[in-house]
Every structure is written in structure tokens, then in C-alpha cells.
Amino acid sequence: MKTFTQNLFIALVFLIAMVCAPLESGLAAPVLTGTPMMEVTVSEYSSEDLSLIAQVQATRVFVDYEHWGFFRIGLLPMLAAENVQVKIQSAEYLTNALADLRSWHQPGAGFRRLELRNLEIIISGENQPRLRAGVARVGPDGAVKLSVAAVRDAAGRQISLPDATLQISGPSAGRLCWNSGGHQEELFILQTTSDKTP
Amino acid sequence: MKTHILIPAIVGLLYWNASAQTADEWVSQGSSNLVAHDLIDANAAFAQALAVSPTNETANALYAATRLLVLPSQPVGSNFLTRIGFPIGGRSVYDWTARLPKDSNGLVLAPIGVDANEFTGQARTNVLPVVSGAISNLAAITDTNFTLDLASNETTIVGVTVDYGDLKLIQAGLYGAEYVIYTLNAQNLNAQLTDLRALYTNGILSAGQVLADYPQLFTFATTNDLQAARVAFTNAVNAYIIASTFIRARPTNEVRLFNYDKVSAQGEANFRSVLQDLELSLAGRRMLTLDTNLTVNMATQFTGSTTWRSLLPKFEGNAIELGSFPDLTFGGVITGLTEGEVEGALSKRFIMLPVGGAPKLSATNTANLVFTTLSGHYYALEASSNLVDWQVVGNFTATNDVSPLVDSPARSKRFYRLRDNTGFLAFSGVVLDQNTSLPISGAQVQSLYDGTTTFTDANGQFYLATTLPASYGVDDLAISAAGHTTVYNFYFSNGLVSGLQIYLSP
Numbered sequence: 001m002k003t004f005t006q007n008l009f010i011a012l013v014f015l016i017a018m019v020c021a022p023l024e025s026g027l028a029a030p031v032l033t034g035t036p037m038m039e040v041t042v043s044e045y046s047s048e049d050l051s052l053i054a055q056v057q058a059t060r061v062f063v064d065y066e067h068w069g070f071f072r073i074g075l076l077p078m079l080a081a082e083n084v085q086v087k088i089q090s091a092e093y094l095t096n097a098l099a100d101l102r103s104w105h106q107p108g109a110g111f112r113r114l115e116l117r118n119l120e121i122i123i124s125g126e127n128q129p130r131l132r133a134g135v136a137r138v139g140p141d142g143a144v145k146l147s148v149a150a151v152r153d154a155a156g157r158q159i160s161l162p163d164a165t166l167q168i169s170g171p172s173a174g175r176l177c178w179n180s181g182g183h184q185e186e187l188f189i190l191q192t193t194s195d196k197t198p
Numbered sequence: 199m200k201t202h203i204l205i206p207a208i209v210g211l212l213y214w215n216a217s218a219q220t221a222d223e224w225v226s227q228g229s230s231n232l233v234a235h236d237l238i239d240a241n242a243a244f245a246q247a248l249a250v251s252p253t254n255e256t257a258n259a260l261y262a263a264t265r266l267l268v269l270p271s272q273p274v275g276s277n278f279l280t281r282i283g284f285p286i287g288g289r290s291v292y293d294w295t296a297r298l299p300k301d302s303n304g305l306v307l308a309p310i311g312v313d314a315n316e317f318t319g320q321a322r323t324n325v326l327p328v329v330s331g332a333i334s335n336l337a338a339i340t341d342t343n344f345t346l347d348l349a350s351n352e353t354t355i356v357g358v359t360v361d362y363g364d365l366k367l368i369q370a371g372l373y374g375a376e377y378v379i380y381t382l383n384a385q386n387l388n389a390q391l392t393d394l395r396a397l398y399t400n401g402i403l404s405a406g407q408v409l410a411d412y413p414q415l416f417t418f419a420t421t422n423d424l425q426a427a428r429v430a431f432t433n434a435v436n437a438y439i440i441a442s443t444f445i446r447a448r449p450t451n452e453v454r455l456f457n458y459d460k461v462s463a464q465g466e467a468n469f470r471s472v473l474q475d476l477e478l479s480l481a482g483r484r485m486l487t488l489d490t491n492l493t494v495n496m497a498t499q500f501t502g503s504t505t506w507r508s509l510l511p512k513f514e515g516n517a518i519e520l521g522s523f524p525d526l527t528f529g530g531v532i533t534g535l536t537e538g539e540v541e542g543a544l545s546k547r548f549i550m551l552p553v554g555g556a557p558k559l560s561a562t563n564t565a566n567l568v569f570t571t572l573s574g575h576y577y578a579l580e581a582s583s584n585l586v587d588w589q590v591v592g593n594f595t596a597t598n599d600v601s602p603l604v605d606s607p608a609r610s611k612r613f614y615r616l617r618d619n620t621g622f623l624a625f626s627g628v629v630l631d632q633n634t635s636l637p638i639s640g641a642q643v644q645s646l647y648d649g650t651t652t653f654t655d656a657n658g659q660f661y662l663a664t665t666l667p668a669s670y671g672v673d674d675l676a677i678s679a680a681g682h683t684t685v686y687n688f689y690f691s692n693g694l695v696s697g698l699q700i701y702l703s704p
Binding site: 069073077 | 465
């Protein structure tokens, strides 16, 4: 029985893998040439019983550029997805999702990172998203930087964070870190609220 | 004898070959060097191209870029990096892995015998000529149709086209660097880094302590560079305006090095407006277009009449005393700012300390207090009879720079302090026995999110200021006492949650 926070973590990892999978398969060739993909929906099914595990929707996937000051830098392209909604049905295949995630970074395409804008992660059957983020930036170092994020736990309580970093690979996978009044705070989101330690 | 004839002949032949190479061929060779990540030879090749054709725009652009990039590997740059502690290896600009050594706590070790002045001296002596040289190279590019295609194997990232607008923006940045170097070099930054680190190690590093230890800090070391700083500032603004105009007029489907971002359009327009007002104010006081309550006079910054130190407020540790700014015009640069506006802006980065005047006891036995405050901030007035146990006696949101307060001390001796609770979650209240409703002294109140802990006083009262910002939104408190069952309470809050009554069951 997976906990909510495990679901949440898997959802994020799965989302990234889903957005990147088309790139690897060549389906996203238009994106690489500057043509955006509109109304993208990707579904993942269980290999055991073909049941739906997760579904990722984005209104637009396109190449954008990192910002420096008021300008976008043509030397620093990145892959962007807008209005991304992830619906999770099952908490399985965590290991596979992690493996998929690590392959998103394509040196050939030159993308330094993936940026998910207006991200929502929803557990099937619930009315409210479990995680919202204005921007989620995925870097090649296995860390996701969240801006204007809100996380809800299984009890429905909301934690609002202006900025936070979620580690998605390595031994610290699942660690959510943020700065609070000059102190570094952290929370392992693979633990439930009742598991957490101060 | 034959040898003596042969050597000049070979040298002459080589010279003839070098001279025969065209500027474009040198540029091509330099580009090949870039592909091979050989910046030094690339820089030399572009220099040769300019020797053959000083007006070659491509050579000027590439020489400007590479002369900056080779700086860390040239003797002056490399020696300074070594002096401040960078390891010799890992200094390739393509893959910079060299890091300053740190102690076991992750704090960078201060290089022994290095003074903060050395950084500005190094910038003034060795970096500035290179920056100015690069500016001259870029100034040689006058064709507004100029473009330079850089391949991905040259940039090591992706291919990109650089045009006239991009180069003007880089030029503006370099002029800005000149302005900063000239301005900082004028300041006295005479402080040994090892001494500053010792303050940190001893837990006494603060703005107040540093200013006390270094009475000459941020006074003028020299005013000789101030006019050069003024010229650099003017050039930076002018180059930026040209760059911005060019970049904004580009077709939207063109991708260049710097691209106009519609999302930032308003911010960029405001920035440009302020820059132009500041430049125009060099000729005399000028009203800001974006805020007609403010006037600026940038010229006063370059007269050498006002030191930075004389503009600083009073520091208590790293906190700023409210009401202590000596000059709200900052040496005449800007007029129209109120104390509340300046202190309000700084309150996002600094703790702003309220300062109290002497309390006055009225005939009706009430204490009349006055504190400097920050309008819009949320304060808790606390009282104590022994300077150890403090109790909240009032909360209020300040509406002015000075807040008069009243308390009824009931004839007993009392001390007062004002706590700014604006930025943090805080909780106050009383812990009581469920059966007797009597206060429990010594009960522990702890935030489960940041671990901050306090204990109730003899009256069961507590005040817990967490390290969590008010925007954090939620907090869990654990309240425990000997002989009682621990209670876990959850709060949504945004500032101070007061008046809590928490009952513990025996």
C-alpha cells in the first residue's frame, strides 16, 4: 500500500518521464524545430493488466529559452510544457519512472532543463490537486525546483512554499527542501504526515 | 656562416606566410581553435586577423569575446585566482570545476593575508583594461546588419546567431562593469578577510561589528575615478537604449543571443525609463517619469562629496534601528522618499528594530510608551518584571512611523519591549490543567516543523516565535508537561496567533 506522498512523488517523476518520452522516440521532432505540440495527452498503462496508471495532459509543449533579466537567451534553450495536469491511478513502477526520468536530458537537443508551468498533480478520485506549482524546473542534476508551490497532505492540510527543491534522484530522492527564515528546512515527501519528523 | 643566413631566411619565410594569411583565414583558424576548446590560440588568431584588418567586424566581435574568456588563464588572472585559494586544476571556462576550499561547515576559507581591497585593485588594474579593450572592439562594429553565426561545437551548447543588437547589449554590460569597477575602486574596503572570518567563527560577525572594527570602511579611498565612472554610466545607458530599440524591433520569429520577452515588456520599459531619467539627471535635478513624487540627481554621486558610510543607518548586530537613517536623500541623489518607504523596502532584507522612548507614568497609573515602528507591521508589546519572563500585553498593527502605546502596570515595576511579528509565525497563550483549569508552569510548547521550543512561565503563559515565515501557512504545535498527556494542535496562521487556551489532561 503506497502512501499519498509516494503517489505524489511518483506522479512528478512520471510526469517528467511522459513529457520526455516523446522526445526520445522522435515524436516531438516538430518541437525541436520550433513548432509547439498542442493539447498533448499521454497515458501510461500497466503491463500486467493494461489498467490505466497515469495520464498527463499539457496544453502546449514547446522550446523556450532561459531568462536573464528582461531577455530570453538564445544560447540556453529549454523544453517547456504549459498547464500540465497529472492524474495518478496507481503508485506502481516507481523504479521505471525514475529510470525514464534520468534519460530526459538530451545533450543532442541542447536542452539544459525542462520547465513545467502551472503544474497540478491529482490523485484519482480526489477533488483537489495534491500538489500545485507555478513553475517546476527540472535540471540535469536530478533536482526539481518548485516556485509558488502548494502541497497538501492526506489530511487535507496545505503547505504553501514560495520556493522549494525536490530531489528526484540519488540517495536523497523524495526530499523537499526550502528556506525558512534563514534556516534550511526539509521534508521527505515519501513519508506520510504522521511519519514526518521535525 | 650558412646557418646564419638560413635562420633569417626561415623566419622571413614564416613572416611572409603569416602576412599572406587574410583576416578571414585567421578568423577561420580561430573558429577551429574554438571548436578545439583552445581559447588562447583562438584569441591569438583573432588578434592576427585584426592586425591584418583592424576593421574586420567578425574578428572584432570574436576577439572581444575571447579576450575576456582567456583572462582567468593569463598570468595576472591565474595568479590572483591562486592567491585567493582556487586550485590550479579545473579552471577551463568550458568546464569550470575549481572551487574555493571550505571548512567542515561548508564555509569558504578566507585566504591568509588577502585584503578586500585587493579584489577591487585587481579589477581596476587587470580586469578593467580588458573590459575597456573589448568595448573598443565592439565599438568597431557599426553595420546594423552584422550577424555572426556560432556553431554548437564553438559554443559547446547550441548554435546561435549573434547580431548587432546582441553586441550592443554586451557592450552596455561591459560599460556597466566599467562603472562598477570605477565606483568600487573609489571606496575604502580595507578589511582583512581572515579577520572577518574570525568574527564569523566567533559568532560576532555582523554589520554593526564590522563597521565598528573598521572606522574607515566605505569612506573614499580615492575620488580620482569618479568622473570616469560618470562617463561609463552614460555610455552604458546609451548603449542599452540602442540595444533595446534594436532587439524590440526584430521580427518575432528570429532567434538571436538576446531575445525580447513580451512577458517582461513592462518591466523592461520601466527600467529603460528610469535609466533615461537618471542619465538626464546628470545635467540637473529631474522628476522621475514613473513616479512624479521622486526627483533624482545622479550627478551628486560623482562629486565625491558624500561617503557611503555617512549614509548608513545605525546597526544593532545585523538589524537596523528604525528612524536612524541620517539622510533620506542619500547624498542628494534622490528626493521625495519617506522614512517609511525606505525602511519598508529594507524590511524585506533586514530586521528593523523598534526603538522605545522612556515610559511615562500617568496620574491614573497607566504607562505611556512610544516606539518607532514600521507602518503596516504587526507588533506584540511584551512586559516583564525581571527581564527573564515576558508576557504579551498587547498586539497592534502600526499605522505610522511612531506608535504611542498604553499599559496599566498596576503599580509594579515593569520592563517593556516591542517584538515585530510581521514576518514569522508566532503563538501566544496559556496552558491549563484540564481538570482544575489551573495554569501549568514549565509546560513545553514546540513547533514540529522547525523545532523551536519554549516553556510556560509561572502563570502558564507562553510565547513561541517560530523561524517559519508568515507565508508558510501552517504549523503543528506539540504541548507537553510532566504528568499530563501530550497534545498536538494544528494551526493555519499568518502572523501571530494569540489568546490560545490549551488544556492538558493529567
